[in-house]
């Protein structure tokens with residue numbers, strides 16, 4: 001028996017065999033959109049993905065990858081890797097962090113919870129620090145949530161507040177940092193009028209300061225620590241607005257990569273280092289890019305970099321970022337409880353799994369796939385392989401990334417016949433798409449397509465099955481559009497390059513010599529989304545999915 005009286009035994013599929021090798025390929029940031037000059041996928045040479053599309057409608061279709069289909073608050077919310085891989089792996093739609101935080105803030109319950117009570121103990125004599133991404137992208141955080149936190153915390157007794165801002169430019173347009181800082185500065189002014197000592201204290205671009213993930217580069221977190229805790233950074237300014245405007249004036253400056261800065265007073269003294277007795281809240285709800293900083297704030301024993309001074313603070317995350325590690329131990333909103341994922345079921349039913357990506361996406365096919373859970377369900381049944389990503393570069397200079405290496409690992413795992421499921425994430429379309437470099441993104445898409453080919457060839461050799469899909473859109477549209485879908489043009493005739501994900505659906509293709517004749521996509525799931533994929537994959541492994549899973553996309557018709 002599993003959790004909550006659940007039995008892990010899956011029913012046999014009445015028609016589909018067990019024991020086939022299934023390649024589960026996730027192209028990161030690969031949506032479907034009309035061809036045009038900003039569609040890097042359409043403009044790249046992608047013969048393999050094109051050939052899969054020829055299988056429509058029986059073996060190729062589109063699925064929803066944004067908005068409510070992946071547990072986000074509205075249909076205006078673009079998809080992202082966290083919610084996409086959660087849905088793919090868990091087979092059900094869970095209200096995600098963005099939504100849970102909205103609800104907790106709307107009802108005011110957040111201020112009655114244990115996490116808030118805990119940090120509140122510092123309000124009398126300490127400072128309350130907010131560290132996080134200043135953005136309305138809704139992928140990692142949302143500006144209006146920070147605003148509600150500021151308001152609520154001040155109403156609940158916070159007397160001294162400092163904000164450590166990370167600028168975005170990845171989920172939102174480059175340059176939007178200025179407006180976000182102005183909005184928050186306005187709120188801080190209002191708080192000061194009420195006698196609350198509220199200020200920005202430090203900042204920096206998200207890809208350069210604090211928000212690294214999967215331990216790719218601890219220096220990123222260290223730069224954040226130095227600015228936020230020690231009050232030390234290469235740049236010092238009197239206000240956040242001055243900081244951002246000055247740093248953005250540098251040639252090639254970009255919100256994603258702004259250097260760290262601290263705000264100083266008239267004596268050049270940092271206005272908000274984190275010290276003993278303070279409270280710290282990391283207000284991002286998404287886990288992957290906050291786990292490392294959370295470790296630095298929370299762990300007593302920590303050897304990733306020299307913290308120099310470790311203040312005794314009360315620290316809480318917006319959410320608990322890792323349920324398995326119980327990190328952080330205090331948090332303002334309970335995370336979605338994503339249980340009984342397909343990965344866990346399959347290991348209980350004899351399916352051996354191999355998962356692989358490079359560092360920047362490694363947690364996507366493991367941690368996110370498994371419902372935000374670190375580690376193996378059963379180490380005897382699973383092998384997760386991480387290929388070290390390049391460090392310290394923007395991926396437009398290396399658009400092929402490690403696609404070939406990932407594909408070769410997958411190929412070897414398939415040909416080795418030890419695993420029944422070989423799962424990969426190919427990062428190119430997404431990681432290079434985020435740089436906004438159109439030419440490089442075209443190269444990236446071609447590299448991802450070549451990687452797919454290697455994997456499909458291996459599946460051909462072993463008589464296996466493939467499932468090729470994506471977690472959300474990105475590379476298929478690189479320009480900001482108006483409501484009619486036309487590129488937005490400014491007064492000088494320039495378009496705004498879109499670095500973010502999109503609202504587009506993503507393809508899913510099935511095939512391979514091991515696919516039983518008669519398997520095809522059903523016609524009666526027109527609104528199918530990523531959450532329907534898990535039941536589909538369970539079928540391909542020869543099982544029927546649990547009854548509360550979103551329905552399968554396939555049927556078996558007798559010939």
Ligand SMILES: O=C(O)[C@@H](CO)OP(=O)(O)O
Pocket residue numbers: 028029079080081082139140170171289430
């Ligand atoms: O890089 C990231 O953190 C997000 C965008 O903010 O992308 P993805 O969801 O694809 O990981």
Ligand SMILES: [Mn+2]
Pocket residue numbers: 028029080081082084430471472
């Ligand atoms: Mn992604």
Ligand SMILES: [Mn+2]
Pocket residue numbers: 029081430431434474501
């Ligand atoms: Mn992305």
